[in-house]
Amino acid sequence: MKRSRLPLATAALAVLGLVLAAGFAPVQAQAQAKGPLTVAESSNYAATSRHADVLIFVREMQKLSPLLRVETYFRSFEGRDVPLLIVGNPLPASPFDARSLKKPVIYIQANIHAGEVEGKEAVLMLVRDILLDPKLPYLDKLVLVICPIFNADGNDKINPANRRQQPGPEQGVGIRTSGQNYDLNRDAIKAESIEVQGLLESVLNRWDPILLVDCHTTDGAWHEQTVTYSWPINPNGDLTLLEFQRSKFFPEMEKIMKDKYKTLGLGYGGFRDARAPEKGWETLDPQPRYITNYIGLRNRLGILIENYVHADFKTRVAGNYACLRAILDYCAANAEPLAKMIADADARTVARGLAPAAKDAFAVEFELKALPNPITVLGFEMDTTNAAGGRFPQTKPSDRKHAYTIPYFADFVPKRTVPFPAGYLIPAAAASAEVVHKLVQHGLVVERLVQPATLEVEGFRMSEIKGAERLYQGHRTNTVKGAPVATKQEFAAGSIFVTTAQPLGSLAAYLLEPESDDGLITWNYFDKDLASGGFGGPPPGAAPPAGAPGAPGAPPAAANTQGLAAGQGAAAVQGAAGGQSAAVTGGGAGAQGGQGGQAAAVAPAGAPAGGQRGGGGSTSFPIYKLMKPATLVKDIVR
């Protein structure tokens, strides 16, 4: 799913791959006596399905079973209709039907990174086997919503030159990025891509699944386990759900995989130091731009599946399939308690927003700690190929097996927190249509004041805003520094209020908290307000500040949802190739502006305006926190 932070072996060891395949023979998907074959199966795992093949397979299944409906999820940038499969018995006509059946919805998506095609093949097999094998009981307890080919545009750029680090399929796979050149698994917060907007609108806000499963394939470490996985790891989500997933759900899922499907699983990660595996095993980053972290902020369960890249294609597909079966086994056996757990988390979140307590904090910085229990990685002794030195000496695995029982760094804990509020206020002058639309798009309840209100609020005294030097997903992401300041502020009619007393209250905070490491400020949604020194905009007659939307060399505003297709494409492609957060150095006039890589010192609140500050209030930051609920006269935008 992502490149390892460490330079692991790059040489593909075909011999070792054979050893793995021979030594580990997970139970393959059950032999199919009936139903269509996937392209992977019919080609003996030399090829993977194109978009058209997926549609043909799905149509064949529709002829064979009345328990499958296919909706058009969205039309991709390049014009492909992406199918969304609804599977149920009885087949619900709508999400309302599913709720009245009292069957939780499980959502599985595959192929978000379209070079990582194992999930696409596995979910098609899964749908076929569930629909045609009457002994599989999942539909008695669950409704399944499945997208086999989330990134259809990337998928159909199949080429044997893609992902050459993995053994097969020999006829090639697609590419990582979407038709708009987005990395879709970095888009969950800014939601600029057609695909992620579809996910929010058609699945998360509509079907409201209790669990989202996102299928990927690794790029890094060598080990014997054929499937790895992660839970939502951001601690700003519901901690009861987080703890339940990592301490109960995942161990039980792992046991089912091993006992019933003869498939070994492992928590997702990579060696902190490939030359010294004993230093530990480390998970991915915690930001909710990753879809499986994002889902945790919505009080829903999430599973990131990462198939083991160095296994052969057939083994990878079988591993993904076994993991999905184990997940459904667990969910079907625990459907009622899982649904109750989700409802309880929603109720806790609403209660917190109604009366935030001192303990209710929002983490703006994290510290990565080891979990209480170590993890056992069934790995290999590593050989260093250029022992002479260099900062990153090359290593490669030997054929000598070695079980490393080592610390698992997968516990992100708050390092610095700010108080959790009852809600966030955006003054009318800063409440752009783009900001309001984005909040609504995430499914938040957004309200608008219909009468002015003067309120005791917490403002933010910004001392510095810094745009990233390098473009990342078409953005120069912001970081801000400053301190809270208590203030009395008049909010005009038209100002926006977002309560945290709603099931998506944690998500509201992540999007709107001034120092959030992955919020709307991060993604440039308020740049025009921040760059001009105030949400009132620049003084009359002033030129737009460098770096502000409309200024020469301005970075793409977040509101520009046209994507990276024009001009910014190279940035995304480079980013995909490198797998790193920063891919292309910024250039041009934009780099001179406040958003363009240099810290733009902003006078503290109360300082002379100096002709740059608008707003005219005690502070110019465009978001205020209401710490205790207040009576407001307002109506609902959505």
Ligand SMILES: [Zn+2]
């Ligand atoms: Zn991936």
